[in-house]
Amino acid sequence: MSTIIEVLRDFSARPFSYENNSDCCAFVGAVVEVFHGHNPMSKFEYKDEKGAAEIMKKHGTLLGAVVAALGRPSPIADAQDGDVLIALQTNDEWILGVVVGERMAVKTKTGLMDWPIEFATYRWRP
Numbered sequence: 533m534s535t536i537i538e539v540l541r542d543f544s545a546r547p548f549s550y551e552n553n554s555d556c557c558a559f560v561g562a563v564v565e566v567f568h569g570h571n572p573m574s575k576f577e578y579k580d581e582k583g584a585a586e587i588m589k590k591h592g593t594l595l596g597a598v599v600a601a602l603g604r605p606s607p608i609a610d611a612q613d614g615d616v617l618i619a620l621q622t623n624d625e626w627i628l629g630v631v632v633g634e635r636m637a638v639k640t641k642t643g644l645m646d647w648p649i650e651f652a653t654y655r656w657r658p
Contacts, residue, residue, distance in 0.1 A: 556628040559639035563630040567614025572658040594626035605654035617652035
């Protein structure tokens, strides 16, 4: 089993890629596994960007896919390490993140980012 430091280093070192399991869902799954011992994102089976897009299309959006996989979200106020977060970006696209410490860690197309938890719209405790 990896540590949170190992997961953060691994995802920091790899560029964003659906093909190499280095996208936001893969990142969230790896972090949740460290904190909770299971990967709730493993429900999403895809090998490339087209496959990921098909999952989102099936559920309407990334938010819809996460609700289908994890159920109804909870208030953000009680966020704890390993909780799954989702935020609506300025380009009107959803991005998945996870609570690490007192921040929201996200894997974006430009790298691993550290955002305030308040950027999140919804939260799940997997």
